[in-house]
Amino acid sequence: MVIFRIVVIGFALAVDSLLISITLGVCQKKYRIQNSIGAGSNFGFFQVFFFIAGSFFNIWAQSYIVNMERWISFGILLFIGIKMIVDARKESINPCLKDRKVSIITYFLLGIATSIDAFAVGFTFHTHQIPFLPTFLSVFSFSFLFGFIGIWIGCFLGTKNIPILPYISGVLLCLLGVFALVI
Numbered sequence: 374m375v376i377f378r379i380v381v382i383g384f385a386l387a388v389d390s391l392l393i394s395i396t397l398g399v400c401q402k403k404y405r406i407q408n409s410i411g412a413g414s415n416f417g418f419f420q421v422f423f424f425i426a427g428s429f430f431n432i433w434a435q436s437y438i439v440n441m442e443r444w445i446s447f448g449i450l451l452f453i454g455i456k457m458i459v460d461a462r463k464e465s466i467n468p469c470l471k472d473r474k475v476s477i478i479t480y481f482l483l484g485i486a487t488s489i490d491a492f493a494v495g496f497t498f499h500t501h502q503i504p505f506l507p508t509f510l511s512v513f514s515f516s517f518l519f520g521f522i523g524i525w526i527g528c529f530l531g532t533k534n535i536p537i538l539p540y541i542s543g544v545l546l547c548l549l550g551v552f553a554l555v556i
Contacts, residue, residue: 375503375504376507378503379503379504379507379508379511380511382494382508382511382512383508383510383511383512383513383514383515383516384511384515386420386424386488386490386491386494386512386515386516387416387420387512387515387516387518387519387520388519389487389490389549390412390416390420390487390515390516390519390520390523391519391520391522391523392523392545392549393416393483393486393487393523393546393549394412394413394416394519394520394521394522394523394524394526394527395523395524395526395527395530395542396457396527396542396543396545396546397412397475397483397523397524397527398412398523398524398525398526398527398528398529398530398531399527399528399530399531399538399539399542401524401527401528401531403528403532404524404525404528404529408475408524408528409520409521409522409524409525410521411480412480412520412521412523412524413516413517413518413519413520413521413524414517414520415480415481415483415484415520416483416484416487416488416516416517416519416520417512417513417514417516417517417520418484418513419484419485419487419488419491419516420487420488420491420512420513420516421491421509421512421513421516422488423485423488423489423491423492423495424488424491424492424494424495424498424508424509424512425495425509426492426495427491427492427493427494427495427496427498428495428496428498428505429495430495431495431496431497431498442489442490442492442493443553443554444554445485445486445489446486446487446489446490446549446550446553446554447550447551447553447554448550449482449483449485449486449550450486450546450547450549450550450553451546451547451550451551452482453479453482453483453486453546454542454543454544454545454546454547454548454549454550455543455547456543457539457542457543457546458539458540458543458544458547460539461539461540461543486550489553491512527542
């Protein structure tokens with residue numbers, strides 16, 4: 374039962390990393406392994422960092438962050454989703470034919486936006502009665518794997534010459550932000 378709970382925590386925290394990695398990979402002209410490693414490392418690092426931070430600061434931060442975490446995720450995801458839609462509108466022929474590079478700042482903001490839930494899970498971690506190190510490794514492993522695979526899936530979809538794909542990606546990021554706010 375303990376192993377199941379460890380796996381579920383890691384898996385649940387990493388699902389948004391998969392979705393966002395797919396949107397990042399959509400407009401890349403060709404797949405590059407370093408992009409997958411970068412996305413996986415970014416999401417794995419931020420998930421683990423926020424999970425540990427939540428574990429250490431659970432008493433102090435719970436009263437402040439829990440009320441704001443949804444708004445922070447909402448704002449960041451909405452901003453990046455709208456930016457994606459605007460960028461797609463600016464490009465004339467087909468936005469997916471241009472090879473875009475994702476900035477470090479975008480990775481940083483998306484890493485934070487996807488990891489605020491890990492901060493919240495860290496708050497309550499001490500009540501779960503499960504070992505810290507295996508959970509830590511589960512969170513990192515799933516987040517890395519989903520970020521890695523998501524870039525590959527996004528690149529595959531992006532090469533299919535589907536003109537509305539960048540718009541769909543932007544809308545999905547906006548919806549993730551809205552879901553973070555209401556759920």
